[in-house]
Amino acid sequence: MVGAALVGCQLWDQAGSLGAVIRPTTALGVAATTAAVAGWAAPALLRARVLRTAICPKLAGIGQLGHIALTFDDGPDPEGTPAVLDALDQLGWRATFFMLGAQVTRHPDVAAAVVAAGHEAAVHGFSHRNHLTRGPADVHRDVADAASAVLGATGARPNWFRPPYGVLTLASLRAARRVGLRPVLWTAWGRDWEAHNPARVADTVASHLRPGGTVLLHDSDCTARVTDSWRSTVQALPRLAALVDQWGCTVGPLRDHLARRPSPTDPAP
């Protein structure tokens, strides 16, 4: 499977599109192509929370046990993001915001306000398209453009990457590595894009969250099923605080949650 995946990646690099790759003329070609495509898409299986928690805990956002990482996707949004920032300020929390490059380009001042308030900016891609439908060159360009947009608007170099829908492919992983980003998904989400129901958002988070976990919420309704979905998110935060207080955990961004990668400028151990 791994070999097939590598072959698949090379084919993708050369051809740049699935249509150019899938033209097998023999049964062996069909089998090889099927294996290559399966390997290329294999990381998408990690979207299954139970699977990634078991085999890739860092990718799932499992960090220090006395800490909860709080993350928001799909912003910045001129209404949702300031409301979330106000709510976080009242709780004394800082968080990581996985920004869309397209949203950053539209609202650079809002992106800058996130970092100015002490939060962490991260990359969610430029456009909110599933990587399973995109070729490797396209994915790399998307991730690189988003990282540039975030850096340009906030002045802060992002360290983390979360793909749209949490769907990773080999191309996603390669693009993140080339751009210098570390992929992180989540251990608990609130499904806050579905309906206006703060209690349900908080209960959904609580059903999977444990000390050391990472929470996924949204500060923008740009991909939500309901408008102003962030209102439920904001109202769910104090409920989440009550849960976390029971555990005695602190809440913060991913930079405080996961071990930092060694830097070339670090002193020798």
Ligand SMILES: [Zn+2]
């Ligand atoms: Zn998203």
